Amino acid sequence: MSDSNTTEFTNPSTFILLGIPGLEATHVWISIPFCTMYAIAILGNFTVLFIVKREPSLHEPMYYFLCMLAVTDLVLSTSTMPKILAIFWFNSREIEFSACLAQLYFIHCFSAIESGIFVAMAVDRYVAICHPLRHFTILTNRMVVKIGLAVVLRVSLLALPYPFLARRWPYCRTNIIPHTHCEHMYVVKLACSDTHISSYYGLFVVFCGIGLDVFFIAGSYIQILRAIFSLPTKDARLKTFGTCSSHLCVILAFYIPILFSSFTSRFGHNLPRHFHVFIGNMYLLVPPMLNPIIYGVRTKQIRDKTLQIFTHKGTKVFSWCS
Template sequence: MRVTLSSFVVGLLLSYSMSDSNTTNFTNPSTFILLGIPGLEAAHIWMSIPFCAMYIIAILGNFAIMFIVKREPSLHEPMYYFLCMLAVSDMVLSTSILPKMLSIFWFNSRDISFYACLTQLYFIHCFSAIESGIFLAMAFDRYVAICDPLRHFNILTNPMVVKTGLAVGLRGGLLILPYPLLARQWPYCRTNIIPHSFCEHIAVVKLACADIRISSYYSLSVAFFVIGIDVLFITVSYTQILRAIFRLPTKDARLKTFGTCSSHVCVILAFYIPTLFSSITHRFSHNVPLHFQILIANMYLLVPPMLNPIIYGVRTKQIRDRLLHLFTRKWT
């Protein structure tokens, strides 16, 4: 009965917007309306609990990683610098969607201004691209450290790490910049209601009453260029790493060397698998319920930022030991 009632409310909002669009020009709508998770409005309060918990863990965990790396001189190495970049990206990415999502769930505050929506859209996709680039940089770092260890610190110097971080940030920022610029140009004469919990690019441009193929094709091209190429080079790097590991003379040496890469492998899988699944269901699986698509989209933006500091904190000995040292010193 609750689902039926909520569906009726969503339909009423949509029909109201459609009828209102006959007399109102949405070419430059002042606001969009985010519906949260259509069909599950009755469960918004309960769903906010795990989302809020994931956000708190992500913020505290990633801040702890940066604090430990800053305080511990033995961690001033390229791998941990890249890990700090990943932590910053994770915090920005989760902060881009959680505050507004919680305001929808808790206070039914569904309005978001047109330009705030485009800004959120930009930050979400920009930092997703940046995160993918950081994973590629971390894979290259592990490749050099294992396959050419004598030249590791000669290749990945501090200036080189800074330049790599800037290049990753510029690539993400420039490639995603056309997303909001193109979305701003489309006329929105149908409705200003977004059946989503945040301003996802395709969900926004689908509202335009124009031919949006240029936006759709460009976003597919960016996804192929960023994720496709990054995954390809990460795969090549780890293929070479595995070959080098299996050539080591003893089992203990192989296990120890692979242990230095296991954390990175885990966070890569935690990022790319949900991203790929969400992209496929959103674009091609028209029979998948809308609320399920939106839940998956939320999870792929919230789960990796929460898992990354946990994985690195548990599986990286230096970080784990430093965490234990901080807590034991605090409570003794």
């Protein structure tokens, strides 16, 4: 903790994470919903991975993308939540400089991977609804692997400058980060030199990375909606729209907080600081928790297989006890 009281230093060995500024006295109570959401995210995403791996009938493009999403959510939430809970429960606020940069990279990298997977899932829904007879000839297993690799490669290269830019700045003011984790703009703001390059690059990634993803998703769903409204019966339209509604809910739960957090951290100077921090945690907590719930409840195949497994196990336990 010695660095926190130092006014002149360069490249500190540690940063100090404050948690939620102004609400330190309620950290223990705030940790309850945070911990609950994290536990649901871990349990739910591992359940999705287990069900898809276990059932050969689910070895299809849609479920492969869902597994990619589950792995991404596990990494995204686990890269931040253990440290956040340590701050809330044990007041363990120190984080090494290199660990902070690694966390920063993982947050931005896997957030963008999740965005890319949403694009892939939107394309899958477009092909399945607009070209149903060609679905499995277009989205083969080999094509799914290529899409996954393309998403990871694109994002890894886009996120790579974040830690390198943050490392090159001299930090001579303070090493206290008023946040629960090492968010890019909060780290860069501690530097004592002109950091416009980092700010501009962050905006570039938002517009050219996430912005393009939103554009492609919107384009896919415009075509999907046109195909739905051209169906002959109301029941067919409702059934087809129902298969896309869960995806739309997940997309909104992810993009609204991440875009709001990105812009308020740069331009929302009049908003309370704890509000910034809460919004900055929402896209790390809410989508990983909601994704397995929404897809598990709304996707009949996953729901049925999950109930079948637990019902079968429950029957075996009851028979053994009898």
